[in-house]
Amino acid sequence: MSAMLHLYGAEYSVYVRAVRIALAEKGVSYHQTPIDIFNKAGVPDSYLDLQPFGKIPALRHAGFELFETTAILQYIDEAFEGPDLQPSSPQARARMAQILSILNSYAYRTLVWDIFVERIAKPQEGKQTDEAKIAAALPAAKTVLNALEKLADDDGPFLLGSQITLADCLAAPMFDLFLKTPEALALVEPAPRLGTWWRDVSARTSFLETLPQTRQV
Structure with missing residues (x-):
């Protein structure tokens, strides 16, 4: 799938890093937009439109929006070419x-x-x-x-x-x-x-x- 994947979330997050590891293993290029959930001003309203619970990460890809880390990990493995990150049996x-x-x-x-x-x-x-x-x-x-x-x-x-x-x-x-x-x-x-x-x-x-x-x- 040729459209650029957009990943939202701060690099300090364990869950954002898990997604980044999966992307690296698959060889998928992406653009990352930092979202600091500990910012005193709170997360931007525009991000809450994407992730209503204000957690990270979330993604956009080819008009498709997704949040929750496990769902994102599975999507990355199944939507992109590269080594399989899920067992077959x-x-x-x-x-x-x-x-x-x-x-x-x-x-x-x-x-x-x-x-x-x-x-x-x-x-x-x-x-x-x-x-x-x-x-x-x-x-x-x-x-x-x-x-x-x-x-x-x-x-x-x-x-x-x-x-x-x-x-x-x-x-x-x-x-x-x-x-x-x-x-x-x-x-x-x-x-x-x-x-x-x-x-x-x-x-x-x-x-x-x-x-x-x-x-x-």
């Missing part, structure tokens, strides 16, 4: 959907907001860390990592085996933040599959080219 496709749901429902809030933001982002902004929030999040983080470790394919190098999928695109930016915290080491150490996965996925060009230059959440 029903079981593997269901496993990918399961991992995406775990990441959205349990991992993001726990690993990024309750641990990374409290331990790293807040002190960088001169704010006080909520140690109680971190302590309360650690059991949930352990559950997330244990679940992903069990679901990760034995043969790797990606979460579903030899094929990089949308699950990797979304997991990578979340783990990039979480693994910056001192709490992560003890939780990841008993998860050798995730350790191997992280080594490989964090070395990919798509991961390195999308490293944000600003704060990340």
Whole structure:
């Protein structure tokens, strides 16, 4: 599809980066319009016409508008030529959907907001860390990592085996933040599959080219 894809969202966003990783893996060119959802003035009204909940990312492509990250990821894979980012078998496709749901429902809030933001982002902004929030999040983080470790394919190098999928695109930016915290080491150490996965996925060009230059959440 030859029309330019327009991606809306700030580079600091985990979810925007997941979409950018997928675009890089597919080899799709795009134009990115920064939308800072933390701006004191709020998001522009014009953006709310595209994304009524004021979240990021969103996209426009060939007259088609879309928001919600998982939907955007699936669209990118199915609308453009390039390597498939979704498995072909029903079981593997269901496993990918399961991992995406775990990441959205349990991992993001726990690993990024309750641990990374409290331990790293807040002190960088001169704010006080909520140690109680971190302590309360650690059991949930352990559950997330244990679940992903069990679901990760034995043969790797990606979460579903030899094929990089949308699950990797979304997991990578979340783990990039979480693994910056001192709490992560003890939780990841008993998860050798995730350790191997992280080594490989964090070395990919798509991961390195999308490293944000600003704060990340």
